[in-house]
Amino acid sequence: MRWDERKEVNPAQWLAGHDFIRESLRSTDWATTPLGPIEGWPQSLRTALGICLQSPTPCCLAWGPGRSQLYNQAYAQLCGEAGSAAPALGQDFAATWREAWPSMRSSFECAQRAAPSLLGNQRVLIDRQGTREEAIMTFSFVPVCDESGGVGGVLVSLLDPEPAALRLELDRANEELKQLGYTLSHDLRSPLRTLEAMAHMVVTEHSPQLPGDAQALLNQIARGAKKLADRIDAVSRVSRLTRAPLSRRRVDVATLVGSLVVELRNAAPERHIDVVLGELPEIDGDPELLRLVFANILSNAFKFTRKVTQARIEVTGQRQGQHVVYYIKDNGAGFEMQYAGKLFGLFQRMHAESEFEGAGVGLALARRLVERHGGTIRAEARSNEGATFSLALPA
Amino acid sequence: MSAHILIIEDNEMSLALAEYLLRREGYTTSTAVDGDTGVSLALENTADLILCDLDLPSMDGPEVATALRTHADWRAVPIVAFTAASMNEQQRRSLVGTFDGCIAKPIDPGSFSSAIIPYLMPTLRASQG
Numbered sequence: 001m002r003w004d005e006r007k008e009v010n011p012a013q014w015l016a017g018h019d020f021i022r023e024s025l026r027s028t029d030w031a032t033t034p035l036g037p038i039e040g041w042p043q044s045l046r047t048a049l050g051i052c053l054q055s056p057t058p059c060c061l062a063w064g065p066g067r068s069q070l071y072n073q074a075y076a077q078l079c080g081e082a083g084s085a086a087p088a089l090g091q092d093f094a095a096t097w098r099e100a101w102p103s104m105r106s107s108f109e110c111a112q113r114a115a116p117s118l119l120g121n122q123r124v125l126i127d128r129q130g131t132r133e134e135a136i137m138t139f140s141f142v143p144v145c146d147e148s149g150g151v152g153g154v155l156v157s158l159l160d161p162e163p164a165a166l167r168l169e170l171d172r173a174n175e176e177l178k179q180l181g182y183t184l185s186h187d188l189r190s191p192l193r194t195l196e197a198m199a200h201m202v203v204t205e206h207s208p209q210l211p212g213d214a215q216a217l218l219n220q221i222a223r224g225a226k227k228l229a230d231r232i233d234a235v236s237r238v239s240r241l242t243r244a245p246l247s248r249r250r251v252d253v254a255t256l257v258g259s260l261v262v263e264l265r266n267a268a269p270e271r272h273i274d275v276v277l278g279e280l281p282e283i284d285g286d287p288e289l290l291r292l293v294f295a296n297i298l299s300n301a302f303k304f305t306r307k308v309t310q311a312r313i314e315v316t317g318q319r320q321g322q323h324v325v326y327y328i329k330d331n332g333a334g335f336e337m338q339y340a341g342k343l344f345g346l347f348q349r350m351h352a353e354s355e356f357e358g359a360g361v362g363l364a365l366a367r368r369l370v371e372r373h374g375g376t377i378r379a380e381a382r383s384n385e386g387a388t389f390s391l392a393l394p395a
Numbered sequence: 396m397s398a399h400i401l402i403i404e405d406n407e408m409s410l411a412l413a414e415y416l417l418r419r420e421g422y423t424t425s426t427a428v429d430g431d432t433g434v435s436l437a438l439e440n441t442a443d444l445i446l447c448d449l450d451l452p453s454m455d456g457p458e459v460a461t462a463l464r465t466h467a468d469w470r471a472v473p474i475v476a477f478t479a480a481s482m483n484e485q486q487r488r489s490l491v492g493t494f495d496g497c498i499a500k501p502i503d504p505g506s507f508s509s510a511i512i513p514y515l516m517p518t519l520r521a522s523q524g
């Protein structure tokens with residue numbers, strides 16, 4: 001670089017603009033860095049930096065033998081610079097990508113020798129909303145000539161990965177999830193079931209030797225272990241069902257709901273419930289999974305009308321554009337709408353366990369299954385005035 | 396006289412539960428927490444039944460069973476596998492020939508002691524069983 005030929009240029013002109021990167025570029029004391037005072041930067045560096053700052057993708061100019069970094073806002077965000085300071089400005093590019101540098105180095109140096117290169121699908125750590133996360137990115141390295149005709153720096157652009165790489169990444173994540181499911185059911189559930197059995201046996205077989213409060217504690221241990229093991233079973237089940245492939249067919253919802261109502265009535269023969277079934281249009285969907293959706297919502301309607309003198313449940317449906325919306329309305333316990341956000345969360349309950357039994361799994365599962373069908377589920381309710389669930393499913 | 400049962404299981408909780416349930420029925424038990432120890436104890440030929448976990452550190456369950464069956468000093472007694480409930484039919488079938496039978500884990504206290512009965516000579520069965 002022929003620094004002797006440089007002309008003084010006012011950075012206020014070519015670095016005009018108020019985004020935090022331009023402001024940081026102007027306010028940094030470059031005189032103490034390998035790049036030297038900003039007024040003396042060569043035209044080649046200024047032009048390349050101009051391209052870099054304008055680039056819509058994360059982009060960085062690594063200049064000189066020290067690979068001093070100058071970069072745009074998108075790149076700053078990726079590196080976790082939240083929009084007020086840019087401490088990586090002027091730092092070594094290799095230090096910013098410390099973890100990936102060993103695999104990135106030869107491509108970078110290739111560009112330093114004037115040959116552009118592309119490094120696909122690198123696993124790197126980037127910043128997402130304040131946390132460092134693994135991501136897959138493709139790096140493009142473009143040599144930038146300086147006034148001497150040699151390579152003054154390398155323009156690095158970060159690109160989103162190719163679809164095939166995303167697919168691979170998704171498969172990997174799914175595999176990990178499956179593995180986690182196995183760990184859950186095998187390594188966590190089993191010892192809990194054993195713990196439950198042991199505590200139960202101590203109470204039932206050795207109660208004469210145990211003081212009453214010790215028995216009560218052991219009972220709690222057994223119940224706690226059972227509850228945890230049940231929850232693990234539920235998580236495994238929800239995860240399995242929400243990953244199962246959909247086998248779509250024409251589903252006769254009227255017959256489906258009719259048979260569920262018969263089952264629920266048979267399970268509680270002592271109750272007198274008015275069940276009104278309106279028109280229930282057919283839809284395309286997975287019959288088994290939709291059966292689970294309706295079973296969960298209907299059994300809730302049966303359960304939460306238990307304390308009402310004249311229980312009434314209405315199931316209706318109507319076509320609305322591309323969707324069929326089904327309404328399941330009851331006059332049961334309902335809930336406070338302010339807690340509606342919790343309703344479809346796993347293990348969330350709206351009523352005390354002593355008042356209405358249940359693990360808080362049914363609606364969480366229903367929501368996931370409805371969403372897998374491309375539909376939505378909503379609930380409207382008032383405390384002690386019943387609830388209406390509406391399911392919108394693609395027709 | 397009731398049977399002597401050797402339990403080879405590395406999971407302490409399962410081992411403790413199995414031992415408790417068997418002793419409660421009047422059986423004598425001995426235990427090993429890895430395959431190598433299990434094989435040495437089995438070759439002492441004092442056990443009437445061996446319960447063996449599949450997933451053991453170092454030598455695994457099928458290796459234990461195979462080592463015993465091919466050993467010159469082995470006095471054949473039934474070897475029953477502890478299997479995970481998640482095991483599918485095909486995996487279960489692959490155990491035929493190596494093991495005499497299997498009992499699913501986690502151990503169910505209600506059925507465990509009766510599940511081992513078929514593998515014991517009638518004279519060695521616990522009286523309550």
